[in-house]
Structures are given as structure tokens and as C-alpha cells.
Amino acid sequence: MPVVPSPTATASAAPHLLTRAEVVARYGGAAPTEWGLDVAGVTGELPAGQQATALTFDACGGTGGSGYDADLIDFLRAHAVPATLFLNARWIDANPAQFEHLAADPLFEIGNHGTAHRPLSVTGRSAYGIAGTRDVGEVYDEVAGNARKLGELLGHPPRFFRSGTAHYDDVATRVVADLGERVAGFTVNGDGGATLTAAEVRQEVAAAPPGSIVIAHMNHPGGGTARGFAAALPGLLAAGRRFVRLSDVL
DSSP, X not given: OOOOOOTTOOGGGXXXXXXXXXXXXXXXXXXXXXXESSOTTEEOBOOXXXXXXXXXXXXXXXXXXXXXXXXXXXXXHHXXXXXXXXXXXXXXXXXXXXXXXXXXXXXXXXEEOOSSOOOBOSSOOXXXXXXXXXXXXXXXXXXXXXXXXXXXHHSSOOSEEOOGGGOEEXXXXXXXXXXXXXXXXXXXXXXXXXXXXXXXXXXHHHTOOTTBEEEEESSOTTSSHHHHHHHHHHHHHXXXXXXXXXXXXX
């Protein structure tokens, strides 16, 4: 699957990262003290004073949905609205052609949404009925497995990581950092895990303040996400709101 790599990031520039054995040796005895959406090591908003808004869209894959919301992506392209797309390994495998087109589009950047879409825990914590990683080794597998896939496809490693369900403990976020990625949380839940109606999505997105990171989903065509963003974004753009990819400001 040929994908044009970024002109400023190549595989040869990738830093040396810890191996699985090194990660287990470093964190195998560490006990987490935090669990949830907003723990140490999670970036939940843009830097202070930033007047832009970052739109981020997850594609979960597998039982979490392997669809492709072409209406959403087409709308973003038509209005030149950039976004960070967090893609799970299973979604990539199910949508190779769509992945290639997204990866080659400079409007978007591709983030790591995990290998099997699991909450990131070193003790087996779960979220929303989805079983989390059970130990440090599984944390490594969840992050590094898809990072390797993305590195091979893109020609450079991903800069940002978001776990399945966006739940973490504070040991797991340290592992992510040691693997060269930054954990991206969110300020505004734009589509409620792809459960909100178009009217509800419009309300959430239209109210997103400057400096916020908005989370939504691009793997549930036919849901309310595309129509909700299509209703909310023109007004924000008309008011002068700027939209950025995470790497533009972080």
C-alpha cells in the first residue's frame, strides 16, 4: 500500500525506543495511583492562550465499528478543516484504500488508536465494558503494535496516541511517553462515542471553546456525527475560529 511520507518526517529520523523487555523491567513493579480520562500524562487541551480548536476523530475498528464516514471527511475537505485522525489497527486492515487516501492528504494527520482498541491499564482495569490491558507487557503491545504498523505505512512514527475508550492509568501513560508518543485526551466529547443525534452533536461542537480538543468518531456512517459537524462548523468558521491538527500546536 504506497503512501507518500511526510517531507519533514522519515523512518530514518525515528528515535530509538524501548523494547518490550525494557518496558516491563522499568515499570513491572510500578503501582498506578490514577485511573480515568484525565490522569497525569494526558493532554486534554491546547496550550494556554491558544485560540484555535483541534478536531480529533477516532476509528475504532472491530466490534467498535469498522465503517468509514465519507460524508464527514468530505465535509472537512470541502471546508479545508484540518483534523487529527486516530486509527486503530483493525480499522486500517478493514479500510486499506481509505487509509491510503487519508494518509496522503496533508489536511489530516494520523494518530495511533491502539492495536486492539483497549483501555490502557497495568492492572486490567476496564471501561464501558471493554477489557483493558492486564499488565505492562500488554500496554506495550497495545501501543507499539499499531505504532509499528503506522510507521511502516506512513514512513514515520505516529506522534500521538489515544487508547480505546480514552481511559488510562498513570503508569500506562508513562509507558506511552517512553515509546515516543503523546497521549491525547479531550476537552469536549463531540458525539458521545458516536451515540448522539445530529442536533446534539451540533450543540456540543458549536459550544467548544477556543483551546479545546474535540473528540468524535469517523467510523459510524449514518450516525449523527457528520450532520452535526456540518451544522456546527460553518458558524464557527464564519466567526473566525481556526482549526488545527494536534501537531500544529503541540
